[in-house]
Amino acid sequence: CNGAWLQRKQHTLQPTYYVMSLYPQIMFCFGRARRSSRCGSPAGCSHVNAYKVDNWRPNLRVIYQCFVWSGSAETRRRKAKSCICHMCGAHLNRLHSCLYCVFFGCFTKKHIHEHAKNKRHNLAIDLLYGGIYCFVCQDYIYDKDMEQIAKEEQRKAWKLQGVGEKYSTWEPTKRELDLLRHNPKRRKMTTNCTIGLRGLINLGNTCFMNCIVQALTHTPLLRDFFLSDRHKCEMQSNSCLVCEMSQLFQEFYSGHRSPHIPFRLLHLVWTHARHLAGYEQQDAHEFLIAALDVLHRHCKGDTTNDNGKKANNPNHCNCIIDQIFTGGLQSDVTCQVCHGVSTTIDPFWDISLDLPGSSTPFWPLSPGGDGGTVNGESHLSGATTLTDCLRRFTRPEHLGSSAKIKCGGCHSYQESTKQLTMKKLPIVACFHLKRFEHSAKLRRKITTYVSFPLELDMTPFMASRWASTNYLPPGLYVLVRYALFAVVNHQGTLESGHYTSFIRQHKDQWFKCDDAIITKASIKDVLDSEGYLLFYHKQFLEYE
């Protein structure tokens, strides 16, 4: 799909609109289906007027419910039995139903056409897609009222089937059409255009901030949120970090290739996260968490619940940061005596993983333990993989006799095991490899190579019962695949080091961002790098 968008008009407050996704692989929504009002809609035809009389609406609904989109078990059974051609008995061949009487006929074999001619019944409905065919116009027609009914019935059936909402293409509202007409300048996104790439000047050991900014500006959902101007600022002062991010996105996608100087962003970060202020080198991971926290706090104007009221509860926030980054980590503590399980679920923005060679015991999992390339990671004789780290993270851990937990079932302190699993997967999963050791005795950097994959399947680490079986119900499988889109690396030692990042554009274009210098990188460069922060994006998103 080619994408086009409006150029922001300099002298007015026209909002910028972002039209199509840069990642053709990702189908997405913003959590709620858009109620689109068709304007300048394609033609209906006058021949439907003969049909649209008396009780036509409920009649049409019945046809949709029974024969096109059958939601309930009963309608499905009926559909299965009766949807065959009345002339040849086939269930394939683009079966259509006459709208005027009970007749099913193949389209391909022209059986429905014969019926239409003989009975002078001009309208038929396609049982596969619900389209209305007019035999006089000899084409499918799109009557506004009938389309409305079709959409409603389809949604009802999806709901009954537990499919929920599905992606539907964007249909512009009247206002959007006006804006598009008044702002005719377009920028076409081709598969190798590099818009969105911009260097960042280092303002004095600020590479830790620069690499996180690169990762965030290339997070597809975040980019789309800001480029479609969805932040409504409620802060009185000029110190809203979300507004500043919005500005930053405008800068990055402006088409300018000169490096950007993020002095305002730096100043705001110092203001809102005092512990990061100063010109010393900071930890990029700490900066990420602090930035997400401030953005989350400043997003108050954008959080609404279904009733359109503002959600004041910080635990049930629905801001863009929570929508994208917040996952749920389930912790199960099992009493070794009564086997009762106590479960808690905590929100998380990142998963911090211990590495072999750290002072915490790393359970040496044999390389390629369960059949090798679970996630296509290379097992170079003993190299630890991200999957190994995740397996270690989610393995049951015996808490030992010195750490007994009060068991609700036994009413006494007992030994127990604890296990962490993912209950809710965030849309963007950030893995933090704990390379910096700050224990009482030791301050050092762990440089063990950890191999990480381009695509990650999170199924084995999930809390649901499917994790233990190999069989997933059809359709569910695609929802747990993640794609790598940014990597932050640290070179050097704990005392003096430098952060750089790799970010991904389109499907397989990678670039290295070293402050102001952006260079093309190969996938090999990315996967061979040490890895400190790994950013993965869900490949397929479902509607809430």
Next chain:
Amino acid sequence: MNKDSQMRAAINQKLIEMGERERLKELLRAKLVECGWKDQMKAQCKDVIREKGLEHVTVEDLVVEITPKGRALVPDSVKKELLQRIRASLAQHSTL
């Protein structure tokens, strides 16, 4: 109807009753988007529309031109996977 199409009809019926047909369709949709097939088809459709002219093209024109190409371009891996899923669904149902 010959034996083959009888079997097809029976399987189709069973899958519809189970509600499995819709779920399999969703899986297939996702796979076809993922492998770029949907984009290829979209491009083909645009070609046909350009050829016939926006005002004159009908759905039938598109169906006739696109269907054979569409069928040929489905990757073998996708076909394999769907077959596997169908078998698994039918097997699962018969054990209930």
